[in-house]
Amino acid sequence: MSAACLSRTAAHLPKAAAAFATLVGALLGSRAAFAFDGEVTSDSSAQFYDLRSPTGETVIERRRFTEMLGLGVYNLTNAPPGDPKAPDLSLKLRLRYDADYGVSPSETDPGQPNSIVPGVTQGNVDLMYAYLEGRRQFGGLFGFKLGRQYVTDVLGWWSFDGGQLSVTTPFFVKAEVYGGLEQRGGMPLSSSRFEADGIWRGDRSNYPASLYPDFHQATVAPAVGAAIESTGVTWIHGRLTYRRVYNTGASDVTMFQSGLFTPAAYNGTRISSDRLGYAMDAAWKEYGGIKGGVVFDLYRNEITTGYASIDAYAGQKVTISADYDYYVPSFDADSIWNFFAGEPHNDVGLRANVNVTDHLSIAANGHVRVYSVQTAEFTPGGTAPYMPSVNYSPSGTYYPSNGQPFDGRQPLRSLEDRRDAPRAAWQRRLRRRGRPRRRRRVGRACLRRALHRAGPRRRLAMEGQLAARSRRDGIQLRGGRRLPLRAPVGRVGRVGA
Numbered sequence: 001m002s003a004a005c006l007s008r009t010a011a012h013l014p015k016a017a018a019a020f021a022t023l024v025g026a027l028l029g030s031r032a033a034f035a036f037d038g039e040v041t042s043d044s045s046a047q048f049y050d051l052r053s054p055t056g057e058t059v060i061e062r063r064r065f066t067e068m069l070g071l072g073v074y075n076l077t078n079a080p081p082g083d084p085k086a087p088d089l090s091l092k093l094r095l096r097y098d099a100d101y102g103v104s105p106s107e108t109d110p111g112q113p114n115s116i117v118p119g120v121t122q123g124n125v126d127l128m129y130a131y132l133e134g135r136r137q138f139g140g141l142f143g144f145k146l147g148r149q150y151v152t153d154v155l156g157w158w159s160f161d162g163g164q165l166s167v168t169t170p171f172f173v174k175a176e177v178y179g180g181l182e183q184r185g186g187m188p189l190s191s192s193r194f195e196a197d198g199i200w201r202g203d204r205s206n207y208p209a210s211l212y213p214d215f216h217q218a219t220v221a222p223a224v225g226a227a228i229e230s231t232g233v234t235w236i237h238g239r240l241t242y243r244r245v246y247n248t249g250a251s252d253v254t255m256f257q258s259g260l261f262t263p264a265a266y267n268g269t270r271i272s273s274d275r276l277g278y279a280m281d282a283a284w285k286e287y288g289g290i291k292g293g294v295v296f297d298l299y300r301n302e303i304t305t306g307y308a309s310i311d312a313y314a315g316q317k318v319t320i321s322a323d324y325d326y327y328v329p330s331f332d333a334d335s336i337w338n339f340f341a342g343e344p345h346n347d348v349g350l351r352a353n354v355n356v357t358d359h360l361s362i363a364a365n366g367h368v369r370v371y372s373v374q375t376a377e378f379t380p381g382g383t384a385p386y387m388p389s390v391n392y393s394p395s396g397t398y399y400p401s402n403g404q405p406f407d408g409r410q411p412l413r414s415l416e417d418r419r420d421a422p423r424a425a426w427q428r429r430l431r432r433r434g435r436p437r438r439r440r441r442v443g444r445a446c447l448r449r450a451l452h453r454a455g456p457r458r459r460l461a462m463e464g465q466l467a468a469r470s471r472r473d474g475i476q477l478r479g480g481r482r483l484p485l486r487a488p489v490g491r492v493g494r495v496g497a
C-alpha cells in the first residue's frame with residue numbers, strides 16, 4: 001500500500017471577490033456601495049493503493065482524488081468595525097468532490113450483478129455546508145441559520161438542510177429550535193456520514209427489484225430539534241438538547257427472504273431516532289476542570305452514552321486526570337440490528353502529567369475496559385415481551401421447542417466460556433488417564449486471556465502507557481531565533497489488548 005497527499009490553499013482572490021460582490025449587490029437590491037470581507041479556499045488530496053489476494057491478484061484498485069472548495073463572505077451588513085454588539089450577516093459554503101478513478105465500470109453497473117458494489121460511485125459531489133447566518137439581530141436577541149449546516153453537541157456530529165432560530169436572553173440562557181431534512185447518502189449533493197447506523201441506503205434508481213433488496217432507496221428524512229444552553233458565563237457551560245428524525249418511504253420487513261415471494265415492505269412515516277442529551281463543562285484556572293454528558297435514547301428506553309472527566313491541578317507542575325465512558329451500540333429504528341443483543345462497555349482511564357523542567361515533561365496513562373453481554377429483552381414502549389414476528393404466539397406454538405437449551409448442552413453463557421469449553425474437556429480427559437496437566441506457557445496470549453476473564457458475562461481489558469517528552473530548541477532561524485520542538489525520548493510499558 002502506498003499513499004500520497006498534496007495540499008494547497010488559496011485565499012483572498014480579487015477577481016472572485018469582485019464578481020461575488022456584484023452578485024450580492026444585485027440580490028440585495030441596494031444601489032449604495034459597501035465593503036465586506038471575502039475568502040476563497042481550495043484543498044486537494046490524493047490516495048493510491050491496491051488490495052491484493054493471497055495469490056497476488058489485485059482485488060481492489062483505488063485511485064482517489066479529493067478536491068474541496070470553500071467560500072466565506074463576512075460583514076454583509078457593513079457593520080461598524082470593532083463593535084461586538086453590532087448585527088452581523090455572513091455566508092459560508094464548502095463543496096467537496098470525491099473521485100475514485102480506480103473504480104471499474106462493472107462495480108457501478110446494475111446490469112452486472114456479480115461485480116456491482118451498491119453505493120460505490122466514480123465521482124461524488126458533496127455539499128458539506130452552505131448557509132446564511134445572522135447574529136445579534138433585533139437588538140442582539142435573535143440569531144438564525146438558513147441552509148445546510150452542522151449541529152455539534154452531546155448527540156453527536158450531525159448535518160441537516162433547513163433552518164435554525166435562536167434567542168439569547170439577558171439571563172445567561174440561550175434557546176434554539178431547528179428543523180429540516182437530515183443529510184443522507186444517495187440524495188443529491190449528500191453524504192451518508194451523518195445518518196444513524198444499521199441501514200444500507202443509497203440511490204438504486206436503475207436497480208431491478210430483485211437485485212440487493214436490502215439496499216434501500218434513500219428518501220427524505222424530516223427532523224426537528226430544540227436546545228437550551230447557558231451563555232455569557234466563561235467558567236461553566238451546559239446544554240440540554242433533543243432531536244427526533246423520521247424515516248419515510250418503503251422499508252423491507254422480511255427478515256429471512258426465501259426468493260419465492262416478493263419481500264414484504266412497510267411504507268409510511270416512522271421514527272428513525274429519538275434522543276435526549278445533556279452535557280456540561282466547568283473550569284477553574286487554579287484547581288482544574290470537570291465535564292460530563294449523558295444521552296437517553298427514547299426509542300430504546302435506555303441510556304446509550306455517558307461520559308465524565310475530571311482534571312486536577314496538583315501544584316504548578318502536576319496534572320492528574322480521570323475519565324469514564326459508557327457506550328451501548330444503537331441503530332436506526334428500521335435496522336434489523338435492533339433485534340440482536342448488544343455489548344455495552346465501560347471505559348475507565350487515569351492520566352498524569354508532570355512538567356519536570358521547562359524542557360522535560362513525563363506523562364503516564366492507564367486504561368481499563370469492561371464489556372457486558374446484553375441479555376435483557378428489548379421491549380420498546382412497554383413491559384410485555386417483544387418478538388419481531390407478527391405471528392408470534394405467547395403459548396409457543398408458532399416456535400415449537402425441542403426441550404433443549406439454545407446450545408444443546410447448557411444455558412447460553414458468554415462467548416468466552418464457550419471458547420474455553422474444549423480446553424477444559426481436554427484437561428479433564430488427561431486427569432482421568434493419570435497424566436499430569438500440561439503447564440501453560442506464560443506469554444501475551446495467556447495474559448490477555450487472564451485479563452479478559454472477569455466473570456461469566458463480563459470481560460476486562462487493561463492498557464497502560466508511560467511516556468517522557470523532552471522539549472529542546474531544534475531549528476536555528478535567522479536573527480538568532482530558534483523553533484522549539486517536542487520529541488519523545490522514551491516510552492515503556494503496554495499491557496493488555
